[in-house]
Amino acid sequence: MTDIRSYSDRRGPAQRRVEIGVALLMILFGLVVIFGSIQVGIGWGAEGPKSGFFPFYLGILIIVTSITNLVRAAIEADRQALFADWTQLAQVTSVIIPTAIYVLVVPWLGIYVSSIILIAFFMKWFGRYGWGLTLGIAIAVPAITYVLFEMWFLIPLPKGPIEDLLGL
Amino acid sequence: MEEVVNLFHGFAVVIQPFNILLMVVGILLGVIIGVLPGLGGANGVAILLPLTFSMTPTSAIIMLSCIYWGALFGGAITSVLFNIPGEPWSVATTFDGHPMAQKGRAGEALTAAFTSSFVGALFAVIVITLVAPLVARFALQFGPPEKFSVYFLAFCSFIGMGKEPPFKTIAAMMIGFALAAVGLDNVTGQLRLTFGFPELLSGFDFLIAVIGLFGIGEILLTMEEGLSFKGKAAGINPKVVLQTWAELPRYWMTSLRSCVIGCWMGISPAGATPASFMSYGIAKRLSKNGHRFGAGEIEGVVAPETAAHAAGTSALLPMLSLGVPGSPTAAVLLGGLLIWGLQPGPLLFVEQKDFVWGLIASMYLGNVVGLILVLTTVPLFAAILRVPFSIIAPIILVLCAIGAFTVHNSTFDVVLMLVFGVLGYLLKKCSYPLAPMVLAIVLGDKAEEAFRQSLLASQGSLDVFWSNGLVGTIMALGVVALFWPLVQNGWTWLRAGSARQAST
Numbered sequence: 001m002t003d004i005r006s007y008s009d010r011r012g013p014a015q016r017r018v019e020i021g022v023a024l025l026m027i028l029f030g031l032v033v034i035f036g037s038i039q040v041g042i043g044w045g046a047e048g049p050k051s052g053f054f055p056f057y058l059g060i061l062i063i064v065t066s067i068t069n070l071v072r073a074a075i076e077a078d079r080q081a082l083f084a085d086w087t088q089l090a091q092v093t094s095v096i097i098p099t100a101i102y103v104l105v106v107p108w109l110g111i112y113v114s115s116i117i118l119i120a121f122f123m124k125w126f127g128r129y130g131w132g133l134t135l136g137i138a139i140a141v142p143a144i145t146y147v148l149f150e151m152w153f154l155i156p157l158p159k160g161p162i163e164d165l166l167g168l
Numbered sequence: 169m170e171e172v173v174n175l176f177h178g179f180a181v182v183i184q185p186f187n188i189l190l191m192v193v194g195i196l197l198g199v200i201i202g203v204l205p206g207l208g209g210a211n212g213v214a215i216l217l218p219l220t221f222s223m224t225p226t227s228a229i230i231m232l233s234c235i236y237w238g239a240l241f242g243g244a245i246t247s248v249l250f251n252i253p254g255e256p257w258s259v260a261t262t263f264d265g266h267p268m269a270q271k272g273r274a275g276e277a278l279t280a281a282f283t284s285s286f287v288g289a290l291f292a293v294i295v296i297t298l299v300a301p302l303v304a305r306f307a308l309q310f311g312p313p314e315k316f317s318v319y320f321l322a323f324c325s326f327i328g329m330g331k332e333p334p335f336k337t338i339a340a341m342m343i344g345f346a347l348a349a350v351g352l353d354n355v356t357g358q359l360r361l362t363f364g365f366p367e368l369l370s371g372f373d374f375l376i377a378v379i380g381l382f383g384i385g386e387i388l389l390t391m392e393e394g395l396s397f398k399g400k401a402a403g404i405n406p407k408v409v410l411q412t413w414a415e416l417p418r419y420w421m422t423s424l425r426s427c428v429i430g431c432w433m434g435i436s437p438a439g440a441t442p443a444s445f446m447s448y449g450i451a452k453r454l455s456k457n458g459h460r461f462g463a464g465e466i467e468g469v470v471a472p473e474t475a476a477h478a479a480g481t482s483a484l485l486p487m488l489s490l491g492v493p494g495s496p497t498a499a500v501l502l503g504g505l506l507i508w509g510l511q512p513g514p515l516l517f518v519e520q521k522d523f524v525w526g527l528i529a530s531m532y533l534g535n536v537v538g539l540i541l542v543l544t545t546v547p548l549f550a551a552i553l554r555v556p557f558s559i560i561a562p563i564i565l566v567l568c569a570i571g572a573f574t575v576h577n578s579t580f581d582v583v584l585m586l587v588f589g590v591l592g593y594l595l596k597k598c599s600y601p602l603a604p605m606v607l608a609i610v611l612g613d614k615a616e617e618a619f620r621q622s623l624l625a626s627q628g629s630l631d632v633f634w635s636n637g638l639v640g641t642i643m644a645l646g647v648v649a650l651f652w653p654l655v656q657n658g659w660t661w662l663r664a665g666s667a668r669q670a671s672t
Binding site: 015018019022026029030032033036037039040044045047048049050051052053054055058059061062065066068069072083084088089091092094095096099100102103104106107111115118119121122123125126127129137141142145148149153154155156157158 | 218219221222333335336338339342343345346349353355356358359360361362363384387388391392393394556557558559561562563565566569570573574577579582583585586589590593594595597598600616619620621623624628
């Protein structure tokens with residue numbers, strides 16, 4: 001147990017496990033590619049190689065290289081090296097979750113309202129800024145985007161019910 | 169001589185006030201992108217690509233390539249002042265740049281960095297001017313097998329020259345190719361790998377992948393490290409600039425060597441990052457001040473910056489002349505060409521003279537303008553970096569989302585962007601390289617088409633790739649590049665290694 005303590009009190013998933021997990025995901029992806037290729041035909045058709053010909057071999061290569069990576073991770077990697085410790089992962093998830101909600105909400109609320117909420121959330125949650133500054137920046141950024149994209153470059157961005165109410 | 173005439177014609181196009189304005193705007197945006205963590209050259213250009221849809225292709229490429237130069241310049245600012253490389257290729261600049269700043273010589277370090285960047289880029293642009301038309305003329309004779317062999321060479325260089333484990337490089341690359349294959353098959357017109365999802369009909373757009381992998385992925389990495397910026401003040405005044413300029417010619421040998429290394433690494437798609445490290449390492453070994461490297465030696469700033477800029481610029485050579493981009497950012501520019509309705513590749517030099525020579529002329533001017541701009545505006549950009557990450561991060565997320573949406577006006581792409589972002593974070597942490605994956609998504613369709621057309625002509629025999637001297641030579645170079653580490657490490661290693669490689 002002494003050598004584990006040399007990594008002090010950092011705890012978290014081992015690098016090795018994550019590498020194995022990633023390699024397994026890639027193998028799964030390779031299998032999906034091979035399955036899809038066989039569906040459309042991997043042989044030789046009237047116009048030469050069929051649609052699945054090229055992806056089929058890609059799938060094989062993905063699986064072969066991923067198995068190599070998997071074996072290497074399993075036997076060679078330093079067993080104690082951490083992928084990241086739990087506090088770091090908590091930081092990362094605390095970005096992923098709000099962003100995931102954000103991208104799912106964009107089609108309903110429109111990009112402007114969602115962006116105001118996202119920026120305000122980040123500034124309040126991580127930065128603990130006062131409401132004045134928070135709202136100022138949260139509203140200014142989408143407003144500038146609106147002027148730049150919709151008015152100058154005439155590129156429409158997704159809008160929701162609130163923009164409809166305002167008649168934008 | 170024809171080239172000189174064309175080049176001057178190009179200058180005439182670039183010198184129009186509107187284009188000069190775009191150049192300045194592009195460089196300023198580029199420096200901001202280079203300074204901010206999470207916004208790199210590739211995804212910065214990808215996000216801003218939609219803004220150029222309404223411009224003429226020449227104006228558009230001037231703006232986008234200037235964003236790229238700006239990003240290359242900008243990376244140096246954060247490295248020197250904050251010891252945070254804004255871009256991977258400026259990591260080597262921190263080794264000596266930041267110690268110089270700590271000693272109060274930030275102005276000197278920045279001047280040296282910008283000037284070296286400028287020298288490296290200028291060298292690479294001259295190489296492009298002289299070599300690209302020749303390569304393009306030569307490449308006009310290429311048939312499908314030759315085209316495929318060029319792609320083969322490009323991808324083998326990634327495997328052999330990259331610092332990541334080769335099997336991880338291959339895996340990442342093949343996943344890129346597989347993603348490119350999703351959707352409509354260009355040759356037979358059949359749908360494949362869509363599994364009945366209508367969202368997948370048009371396949372995966374590499375711009376979404378770039379914004380996700382590089383933009384969102386980078387933010388997640390930055391969040392994990394919990395960055396707090398502690399920077400040195402930057403003061404650049406004309407006196408420091410002139411003093412540094414007077415000192416720089418002493419390092420002409422380092423400079424020249426770094427230019428050559430940079431150009432070589434940029435054209436073979438190893439890219440700016442390895443070029444900067446390699447150049448720093450060689451300068452450290454060969455310089456008589458080598459033992460003082462790492463403690464704030466100006467030569468240690470000159471070497472990586474020159475090479476990084478030379479590589480970043482020369483990465484456009486194969487993109488222009490062959491249609492094979494040398495870096496992810498060059499790939500995004502190539503994607504831009506396709507969107508503006510231009511076909512990248514050798515024909516560009518014949519059919520779109522204005523465009524090509526306008527771009528090359530803008531490289532000369534853009535770097536001059538860039539050097540002046542960055543030297544005068546450093547304090548401003550250093551101030552941007554002092555804005556806390558809790559404000560910058562959501563703004564970058566919003567910009568990435570807007571960029572992803574505008575590619576195809578699809579909210580599904582925004583979701584996809586986040587998926588690519590999480591994927592990018594995981595892959596980066598497990599040392600899978602992202603650049604070959606992105607290039608594979610970009611070039612997948614073309615490489616496959618060339619491969620299948622070759623096989624069609626040869627009735628399925630792979631001999632077609634060795635059928636004449638030209639294609640055989642390029643394929644052989646590819647094989648050498650693929651096994652480069654083994655070739656390098658001598659015969660014993662070669663024998664042990666080829667047995668292992670042969671098993672794939």
